[in-house]
Amino acid sequence: DARVTQTPRHKVTEMGQEVTMRCQPILGHNTVFWYRQTMMQGLELLAYFRNRAPLDDSGMPKDRFSAEMPDATLATLKIQPSEPRDSAVYFCASGFYETQYFGPGTRLLVL
């Protein structure tokens, strides 16, 4: 049963601290997405990769967010420095259209 995994599932941190979220996409999926879920905006696309190359990160605040895919089995999303407005649930997904599978999310709270 292939699935997308994300760590950590929950993170509480203080403003100004660095936050790193990790994602292991489904083996064989060459497209990986990072989304953020908020009440007001729903599911916002932050960044996505195809074959590990970043294709679009226009949804991310560039000054504090960065997304990388060091290898085919790992995608990372970093926030440095974190701010209270970054509090949200961050989802990673791999695949596309009907076969876009989401991980369980990382719930981030920045105090």
Add this chain to the structure above:
Amino acid sequence: DQQVKQNSPSLSVQEGRISILNCDYTNSMFDYFLWYKKYPAEGPTFLISISSIKDKNEDGRFTVFLNKSAKHLSLHIVPSQPGDSAVYFCAAPRDTDKLIFGTGTRLQVFP
């Protein structure tokens, strides 16, 4: 610019009745639409889709209707069951791989 809109943040329906979730879009170039379902503490999962060459697609208790002239689609669940209680997102593809999601509608089905 919210290209996919779900104007009802929540809906409450009695078990056995019909649930109707609505979605509007602004981009007439969209030609494919998807519905995702999300339970608490889980990532969204694909539910049903429709191509613009159709005006209806049915899968068991779930039917999606598309009105291209009104730029409107709806998801019907008949009969509604308590296990259908979740957040429902409509989405449309933009570019090759990306999905644009609405803000979601929380459905609660009560006994």
